Amino acid sequence: MKLFINFVIFQVCWIVCILGGANGMPLLGVGFVTAAVAYHLLRAEDARAEGTLILAAALIGVVWESLLVAVGWLVYPSGTLIAGTAPYWIVALWVVFATTFNLSMRWFKQRLVVAALFGAAGGPLAFYAGSRLGGVEFPDTTIALTALGLGWMVLMPTMMLLAQRFNGYRENTPARTALAAGEG
DSSP: OHHHHHHHHHHHHHHHHHHHHHTTOHHHHHHHHHHHHHHHHHHOSOHHHHHHHHHHHHHHHHHHHHHHHHTTSOBOSSOOSSTTSOOHHHHHHHHHHHTTTTTTTGGGGGOHHHHHHHHHHHHHHHHHHHHHTTSOBOSSHHHHHHHHHHHHHHHHHHHHHHHHHSOSOGGGSHHHHHHHTTOO
């Protein structure tokens, strides 16, 4: 049930961030993400490890997204504090996305090639969906989606490696799950 709740919370935050950004209300999504992260950290076995993972994802996200904005491949309608950088609500999405790494997406940690393939396809698809909702624009769709696919092919396994190192939900590791099931 914990994994399902984590997945649903992420999806709700994603849609609220995208629609908030698209409609000039970027703080709405940030508010949802703040509540989601607080809930996530309160439930963690090791909140410091989870917090470190979330902070790392935020830093990676702000650099990656700002690079895409700076070269002109992505244009966001609201929430940008400094011209040529990522809006704060997309960084909030990275933050809430990190809450899935040790829960609903934990199975990718042992399947890095699958994580890379998922990133290569899922990253561009998520951004395309976001563009259809008005959360992002692509001056050149082909270039933007190609860059996103290549970037996410590297970013997703990178995130999973970080999640292996900073796992505040250690009870979800395969060894602990096997022990809990009486297999070890």
